[in-house]
Amino acid sequence: PYYGPLAGIEDDQFRKILENNVIANHWLIGFVAPQMIERKDGAIIIVSSIGGLRGSPVIGAYNISKVADFQLARNLAVEYGPYNVRVNCIAPGLIRTDFARALWEDPEMLKRRTATTPLRRIGEPDEIAGAAVFLASQAGSFVTGQSIVVDGGVTI
Template sequence: NAAVNPYYGPLSGIPDDAFSKVLDVNIRSNLWLVNRVAPGMAEKGKGSIVIISSIAGLTGSRVLGAYGISKAADMSLARNLALEWGKQGIRANCIAPGLVKTDFAKALWDNPDTLAGALKSSPLNMIGEPEDIAGAALLLGSDAGRFITGTTIVVDGGATIGGE
Protein backbone atom coordinates (compact mmCIF):
# COMPACT_ATOMS: atom_id res chain seq x y z
CA ASN A 1 0.00 0.00 0.00
CA ALA A 2 1.06 3.55 -0.64
CA ALA A 3 0.20 6.36 1.70
CA VAL A 4 -1.20 9.04 -0.57
CA ASN A 5 -3.88 11.65 -0.35
CA PRO A 6 -3.67 14.12 -3.24
CA TYR A 7 -6.79 16.04 -2.24
CA TYR A 8 -7.76 17.87 0.95
CA GLY A 9 -11.18 19.49 0.80
CA PRO A 10 -14.89 18.83 0.46
CA LEU A 11 -16.19 16.22 -1.97
CA SER A 12 -18.28 18.91 -3.64
CA GLY A 13 -15.10 20.50 -4.98
CA ILE A 14 -12.96 17.50 -5.85
CA PRO A 15 -11.67 17.40 -9.43
CA ASP A 16 -12.33 14.13 -11.26
CA ASP A 17 -8.62 13.46 -11.75
CA ALA A 18 -7.89 13.87 -8.02
CA PHE A 19 -10.77 11.54 -7.09
CA SER A 20 -9.58 8.98 -9.65
CA LYS A 21 -6.04 9.16 -8.30
CA VAL A 22 -7.20 8.48 -4.74
CA LEU A 23 -9.22 5.48 -5.91
CA ASP A 24 -6.46 4.19 -8.19
CA VAL A 25 -3.76 4.36 -5.54
CA ASN A 26 -5.79 3.14 -2.58
CA ILE A 27 -8.12 0.55 -4.16
CA ARG A 28 -7.22 -0.42 -7.70
CA SER A 29 -3.53 -0.95 -6.88
CA ASN A 30 -4.53 -3.41 -4.12
CA LEU A 31 -6.73 -5.36 -6.51
CA TRP A 32 -4.01 -5.43 -9.17
CA LEU A 33 -1.45 -6.71 -6.68
CA VAL A 34 -3.80 -9.39 -5.34
CA ASN A 35 -4.62 -10.53 -8.86
CA ARG A 36 -0.89 -10.98 -9.48
CA VAL A 37 -0.06 -12.92 -6.30
CA ALA A 38 -3.23 -14.82 -5.33
CA PRO A 39 -2.94 -17.47 -8.08
CA GLY A 40 0.51 -18.43 -6.74
CA MET A 41 -0.84 -18.58 -3.21
CA ALA A 42 -3.71 -20.77 -4.45
CA GLU A 43 -1.22 -23.18 -6.04
CA LYS A 44 0.41 -23.58 -2.62
CA GLY A 45 -2.98 -23.95 -0.93
CA LYS A 46 -2.44 -21.08 1.48
CA GLY A 47 -1.72 -17.41 1.74
CA SER A 48 -2.55 -14.22 3.57
CA ILE A 49 -3.48 -10.90 2.03
CA VAL A 50 -3.22 -7.89 4.35
CA ILE A 51 -4.55 -4.57 3.09
CA ILE A 52 -3.72 -1.39 5.00
CA SER A 53 -6.84 0.74 5.28
CA SER A 54 -7.51 3.51 7.81
CA ILE A 55 -10.00 4.50 10.46
CA ALA A 56 -10.94 7.17 7.92
CA GLY A 57 -12.90 4.36 6.25
CA LEU A 58 -15.05 4.05 9.38
CA THR A 59 -15.86 7.72 9.88
CA GLY A 60 -16.87 10.72 7.84
CA SER A 61 -14.83 13.81 7.11
CA ARG A 62 -15.57 17.23 5.65
CA VAL A 63 -12.10 17.43 4.11
CA LEU A 64 -10.85 13.85 3.65
CA GLY A 65 -13.96 12.29 2.16
CA ALA A 66 -12.31 10.82 -0.93
CA TYR A 67 -9.60 9.23 1.18
CA GLY A 68 -12.22 7.81 3.57
CA ILE A 69 -14.27 6.42 0.70
CA SER A 70 -11.20 4.66 -0.68
CA LYS A 71 -10.31 3.19 2.70
CA ALA A 72 -13.88 1.93 3.25
CA ALA A 73 -13.63 0.30 -0.17
CA ASP A 74 -10.40 -1.42 0.91
CA MET A 75 -12.30 -3.00 3.80
CA SER A 76 -14.95 -4.24 1.39
CA LEU A 77 -12.25 -5.48 -0.97
CA ALA A 78 -10.79 -7.63 1.82
CA ARG A 79 -14.20 -9.14 2.60
CA ASN A 80 -14.84 -9.97 -1.03
CA LEU A 81 -11.35 -11.39 -1.55
CA ALA A 82 -11.81 -13.56 1.55
CA LEU A 83 -14.94 -15.04 0.00
CA GLU A 84 -13.41 -15.44 -3.44
CA TRP A 85 -10.12 -17.02 -2.39
CA GLY A 86 -10.97 -18.70 0.93
CA LYS A 87 -11.66 -22.13 -0.57
CA GLN A 88 -8.09 -22.07 -1.93
CA GLY A 89 -6.70 -21.48 1.56
CA ILE A 90 -6.13 -17.75 1.16
CA ARG A 91 -7.16 -15.35 3.91
CA ALA A 92 -7.76 -11.65 3.26
CA ASN A 93 -7.99 -8.98 5.93
CA CYS A 94 -7.57 -5.28 6.53
CA ILE A 95 -5.82 -3.24 9.15
CA ALA A 96 -7.33 0.17 9.92
CA PRO A 97 -4.73 2.28 11.72
CA GLY A 98 -5.54 5.43 13.59
CA LEU A 99 -3.02 8.24 13.93
CA VAL A 100 0.45 6.72 13.66
CA LYS A 101 3.78 8.50 13.92
CA THR A 102 4.76 8.20 10.25
CA ASP A 103 6.03 10.66 7.68
CA PHE A 104 2.62 10.51 5.96
CA ALA A 105 0.86 11.72 9.11
CA LYS A 106 3.58 14.12 10.29
CA ALA A 107 1.42 17.18 9.62
CA LEU A 108 -1.01 15.80 12.21
CA TRP A 109 1.24 14.55 15.00
CA ASP A 110 3.77 17.36 14.58
CA ASN A 111 1.08 20.00 15.18
CA PRO A 112 0.71 20.49 18.97
CA ASP A 113 -3.01 21.31 18.78
CA THR A 114 -3.83 18.36 16.53
CA LEU A 115 -1.72 16.03 18.64
CA ALA A 116 -3.46 17.23 21.82
CA GLY A 117 -6.84 16.49 20.23
CA ALA A 118 -5.71 13.03 19.17
CA LEU A 119 -4.37 12.26 22.62
CA LYS A 120 -7.60 13.46 24.22
CA SER A 121 -9.68 11.12 22.04
CA SER A 122 -7.44 8.13 22.82
CA PRO A 123 -8.27 6.11 25.94
CA LEU A 124 -4.59 5.11 25.95
CA ASN A 125 -3.49 8.76 25.71
CA MET A 126 -1.06 7.98 22.93
CA ILE A 127 -0.70 7.78 19.18
CA GLY A 128 0.52 4.70 17.39
CA GLU A 129 3.99 3.77 16.29
CA PRO A 130 4.69 1.84 13.08
CA GLU A 131 5.52 -1.22 15.21
CA ASP A 132 1.92 -1.26 16.46
CA ILE A 133 0.66 -1.75 12.92
CA ALA A 134 3.40 -4.27 12.20
CA GLY A 135 2.21 -6.35 15.15
CA ALA A 136 -1.27 -6.64 13.67
CA ALA A 137 0.20 -7.49 10.26
CA LEU A 138 2.36 -10.21 11.81
CA LEU A 139 -0.69 -11.72 13.46
CA LEU A 140 -2.66 -11.72 10.23
CA GLY A 141 0.22 -13.05 8.15
CA SER A 142 1.14 -15.87 10.51
CA ASP A 143 -0.45 -19.15 11.56
CA ALA A 144 -1.57 -17.38 14.75
CA GLY A 145 -4.15 -15.66 12.52
CA ARG A 146 -5.15 -18.76 10.56
CA PHE A 147 -8.82 -18.48 11.58
CA ILE A 148 -9.12 -14.75 10.81
CA THR A 149 -10.41 -13.74 7.40
CA GLY A 150 -12.64 -11.11 5.85
CA THR A 151 -12.34 -8.68 8.71
CA THR A 152 -10.77 -5.37 9.60
CA ILE A 153 -8.62 -5.03 12.69
CA VAL A 154 -8.75 -1.49 14.04
CA VAL A 155 -5.43 -0.42 15.55
CA ASP A 156 -6.14 3.06 16.86
CA GLY A 157 -5.58 3.03 20.61
CA GLY A 158 -9.35 3.15 21.06
CA ALA A 159 -9.83 6.46 19.25
CA THR A 160 -12.93 5.26 17.37
CA ILE A 161 -14.80 3.88 20.38
CA GLY A 162 -16.00 7.29 21.49
CA GLY A 163 -15.61 9.02 24.78
CA GLU A 164 -14.44 12.58 25.02
Protein backbone atom coordinates in the same frame (compact mmCIF):
# COMPACT_ATOMS: atom_id res chain seq x y z
CA PRO B 1 -4.52 14.49 -2.09
CA TYR B 2 -7.74 16.47 -2.08
CA TYR B 3 -8.90 18.32 1.01
CA GLY B 4 -12.44 19.62 1.07
CA PRO B 5 -16.06 18.63 0.59
CA LEU B 6 -16.91 15.96 -1.95
CA ALA B 7 -19.03 18.44 -3.88
CA GLY B 8 -15.82 20.24 -4.86
CA ILE B 9 -13.66 17.33 -5.99
CA GLU B 10 -12.76 17.05 -9.65
CA ASP B 11 -13.20 13.67 -11.36
CA ASP B 12 -9.45 13.37 -11.99
CA GLN B 13 -8.69 13.98 -8.30
CA PHE B 14 -11.24 11.39 -7.22
CA ARG B 15 -9.95 8.86 -9.75
CA LYS B 16 -6.36 9.35 -8.55
CA ILE B 17 -7.34 8.66 -4.94
CA LEU B 18 -9.30 5.54 -5.91
CA GLU B 19 -6.53 4.32 -8.22
CA ASN B 20 -3.84 4.76 -5.56
CA ASN B 21 -5.78 3.35 -2.63
CA VAL B 22 -8.06 0.68 -4.12
CA ILE B 23 -7.21 -0.26 -7.68
CA ALA B 24 -3.48 -0.51 -6.92
CA ASN B 25 -4.26 -2.94 -4.08
CA HIS B 26 -6.44 -4.99 -6.42
CA TRP B 27 -3.66 -5.28 -9.01
CA LEU B 28 -0.89 -5.96 -6.48
CA ILE B 29 -2.97 -8.74 -4.95
CA GLY B 30 -3.51 -10.09 -8.46
CA PHE B 31 0.24 -10.53 -8.81
CA VAL B 32 0.64 -12.68 -5.67
CA ALA B 33 -2.70 -14.47 -5.32
CA PRO B 34 -2.18 -17.03 -8.11
CA GLN B 35 0.88 -18.50 -6.36
CA MET B 36 -0.95 -18.59 -3.03
CA ILE B 37 -3.94 -20.28 -4.65
CA GLU B 38 -1.67 -22.83 -6.31
CA ARG B 39 0.00 -23.81 -3.04
CA LYS B 40 -3.32 -23.52 -1.15
CA ASP B 41 -1.88 -21.24 1.51
CA GLY B 42 -1.50 -17.52 1.95
CA ALA B 43 -2.31 -14.38 3.86
CA ILE B 44 -2.96 -11.07 2.14
CA ILE B 45 -3.03 -7.94 4.30
CA ILE B 46 -4.37 -4.63 3.04
CA VAL B 47 -3.44 -1.54 5.04
CA SER B 48 -6.51 0.68 5.10
CA SER B 49 -7.41 3.35 7.68
CA ILE B 50 -9.95 4.22 10.34
CA GLY B 51 -10.98 6.83 7.79
CA GLY B 52 -13.01 4.01 6.26
CA LEU B 53 -15.16 3.99 9.39
CA ARG B 54 -15.90 7.71 9.58
CA GLY B 55 -17.33 10.54 7.56
CA SER B 56 -15.30 13.69 7.00
CA PRO B 57 -15.98 17.10 5.49
CA VAL B 58 -12.28 17.37 4.59
CA ILE B 59 -10.97 13.94 3.51
CA GLY B 60 -14.18 12.25 2.39
CA ALA B 61 -12.74 10.96 -0.89
CA TYR B 62 -9.83 9.36 0.99
CA ASN B 63 -12.27 7.80 3.45
CA ILE B 64 -14.37 6.38 0.62
CA SER B 65 -11.26 4.74 -0.81
CA LYS B 66 -10.43 3.22 2.57
CA VAL B 67 -13.87 1.71 3.11
CA ALA B 68 -13.54 0.25 -0.39
CA ASP B 69 -10.41 -1.54 0.86
CA PHE B 70 -12.52 -3.17 3.58
CA GLN B 71 -14.92 -4.49 0.96
CA LEU B 72 -12.06 -5.58 -1.29
CA ALA B 73 -10.77 -7.72 1.59
CA ARG B 74 -14.22 -9.18 2.29
CA ASN B 75 -14.90 -9.99 -1.34
CA LEU B 76 -11.48 -11.54 -1.96
CA ALA B 77 -11.80 -13.50 1.30
CA VAL B 78 -14.91 -15.15 -0.15
CA GLU B 79 -13.23 -15.79 -3.50
CA TYR B 80 -9.89 -17.06 -2.15
CA GLY B 81 -11.10 -18.78 1.03
CA PRO B 82 -11.70 -22.15 -0.67
CA TYR B 83 -7.97 -22.13 -1.53
CA ASN B 84 -6.95 -21.44 2.08
CA VAL B 85 -5.89 -17.89 1.21
CA ARG B 86 -6.95 -15.35 3.81
CA VAL B 87 -7.49 -11.66 3.06
CA ASN B 88 -7.77 -9.05 5.81
CA CYS B 89 -7.33 -5.34 6.44
CA ILE B 90 -5.58 -3.37 9.12
CA ALA B 91 -7.19 0.00 9.85
CA PRO B 92 -4.68 2.20 11.67
CA GLY B 93 -5.48 5.41 13.46
CA LEU B 94 -2.85 8.11 13.87
CA ILE B 95 0.53 6.37 13.76
CA ARG B 96 3.95 7.98 14.10
CA THR B 97 4.93 7.64 10.43
CA ASP B 98 6.31 9.99 7.81
CA PHE B 99 2.89 10.00 6.13
CA ALA B 100 1.31 11.48 9.29
CA ARG B 101 4.28 13.65 10.31
CA ALA B 102 2.34 16.92 9.89
CA LEU B 103 -0.19 15.72 12.48
CA TRP B 104 2.18 14.49 15.17
CA GLU B 105 4.93 17.10 14.80
CA ASP B 106 2.49 19.95 15.45
CA PRO B 107 2.34 20.13 19.29
CA GLU B 108 -1.17 21.61 19.37
CA MET B 109 -2.53 19.05 16.90
CA LEU B 110 -0.86 16.21 18.82
CA LYS B 111 -2.34 17.48 22.08
CA ARG B 112 -5.85 17.58 20.57
CA ARG B 113 -5.51 14.13 19.03
CA THR B 114 -4.18 12.43 22.17
CA ALA B 115 -6.83 14.11 24.34
CA THR B 116 -9.56 12.37 22.31
CA THR B 117 -7.80 9.00 22.21
CA PRO B 118 -8.67 6.69 25.12
CA LEU B 119 -5.04 5.51 25.37
CA ARG B 120 -3.92 9.18 25.37
CA ARG B 121 -1.16 8.65 22.83
CA ILE B 122 -0.62 8.00 19.15
CA GLY B 123 0.38 4.63 17.78
CA GLU B 124 3.82 3.40 16.82
CA PRO B 125 4.68 1.56 13.61
CA ASP B 126 5.54 -1.65 15.47
CA GLU B 127 1.96 -1.79 16.76
CA ILE B 128 0.72 -2.02 13.17
CA ALA B 129 3.44 -4.58 12.48
CA GLY B 130 2.16 -6.65 15.41
CA ALA B 131 -1.31 -6.83 13.88
CA ALA B 132 0.23 -7.82 10.54
CA VAL B 133 2.31 -10.55 12.15
CA PHE B 134 -0.81 -11.94 13.82
CA LEU B 135 -2.77 -11.94 10.55
CA ALA B 136 0.08 -13.55 8.62
CA SER B 137 0.84 -16.19 11.25
CA GLN B 138 -0.73 -19.48 12.26
CA ALA B 139 -2.37 -17.62 15.17
CA GLY B 140 -4.51 -15.77 12.61
CA SER B 141 -5.25 -18.80 10.44
CA PHE B 142 -9.01 -18.68 11.11
CA VAL B 143 -9.35 -14.94 10.43
CA THR B 144 -10.41 -13.79 6.98
CA GLY B 145 -12.42 -10.93 5.53
CA GLN B 146 -11.90 -8.83 8.64
CA SER B 147 -10.65 -5.34 9.35
CA ILE B 148 -8.60 -5.03 12.51
CA VAL B 149 -8.73 -1.52 13.95
CA VAL B 150 -5.50 -0.36 15.61
CA ASP B 151 -6.32 3.16 16.80
CA GLY B 152 -5.87 3.42 20.56
CA GLY B 153 -9.65 3.40 20.97
CA VAL B 154 -10.46 6.44 18.81
CA THR B 155 -13.38 4.75 17.04
CA ILE B 156 -15.13 3.34 20.13
